[in-house]
Amino acid sequence: MNIARIVVLAIALSAGGVAAYLASGMTDSKAPAPAAAPVAQLQTVDVLVAKADIGLGQTLNANDVIWQTWPASTASGSFIRRSDRPDATNQIAGSIARAPFVAGEPIREAKLVKADGSGFMAAILPSGYRAVATEISAETGAGGFILPNDRVDVILTRHLKNPNPTQPDIVVSEVALTNIRVLAIDQAPKEKDGTNSVIGRTVTLALKPEETTHLATARQAGTLSLALRSIADANQVAVSTNEQIQHPSINVVRYGVTNPSTAATK
Structure with a gap:
């Protein structure tokens, strides 16, 4: 009886070894996975936008605007870019909004006016x-x-x-x-x-x-x-x-x- 068990165990071990050998051979024969293609880097620019809603006639200060990252391909030439005017937040301080801005809207000079001491109505x-x-x-x-x-x-x-x-x-x-x-x-x-x-x-x-x-x-x-x-x-x-x-x-x-x-x- 013990001899029969030994024989069965030997056969099982042999079959396991053969299976392991075949599996390792199949793994080695697989071609290596191709390297992932490099992802194109999207070019971006920092654009000056309204931090919150700005109403008609509101006088702007540096806290009313913020720099926001935009895709360079969608940034209009009328937008204020940090690369061109890094001190724009201070430069527009004191300007009056000739038209409303919504939060996140890019600041454009055409919608701003410097009062230069004049009244609001004369400015807009x-x-x-x-x-x-x-x-x-x-x-x-x-x-x-x-x-x-x-x-x-x-x-x-x-x-x-x-x-x-x-x-x-x-x-x-x-x-x-x-x-x-x-x-x-x-x-x-x-x-x-x-x-x-x-x-x-x-x-x-x-x-x-x-x-x-x-x-x-x-x-x-x-x-x-x-x-x-x-x-x-x-x-x-x-x-x-x-x-x-x-x-x-x-x-x-x-x-x-x-x-x-x-x-x-x-």
Whole structure:
């Protein structure tokens, strides 16, 4: 019995040895794994971005911005790079934001202006424009839903005496100015805390020099109302002030019936 066990054990050991030998031979015959291809190094640059949201008219300081790593291929030439201006955080201190920035948005010089002692409105006013204020009310200001940076049409309404004393006066309305940017409502040049309506007594408009005199004349001639324009119409080419003066589109109201017509001045 012991001899049989010894024989079985010897056979098992022999079979294990043969299996180990075959396995080592197969392992040695495998070709070595190819080396991993080197990963291309992505080129990056440090770009100056807004550390948090920056509102319209906010004066920047060094703590409002931070350097952030960007892929060099996506960094626009208008971005401020640390390699070009390592001291940019201090250089832009004191600048005023002419347009809002969101957190993480790259800082661009085109959206900043140095006040150099001037007031805020003079700093953000585009070159060649004038800031002119005029009175409004909830009724004449689109119910208070006009906000800074919206675009409006200025409508002039006049009451004309009817030559026939037995008939009611004639009401005439015309578009005095079109596609005008609103700079501020009262003293607020921006929305506050997500406000979607502002009811104020005065509105400040950005006008070209020739439009300022036209607005002053219209203000004395009758009542001014503001018509809010759609965002889709903001980039529409506005009719020049001279054309508006020469061929104003008017609505004449007689006996409660509105009749559109055009009045041409000579």
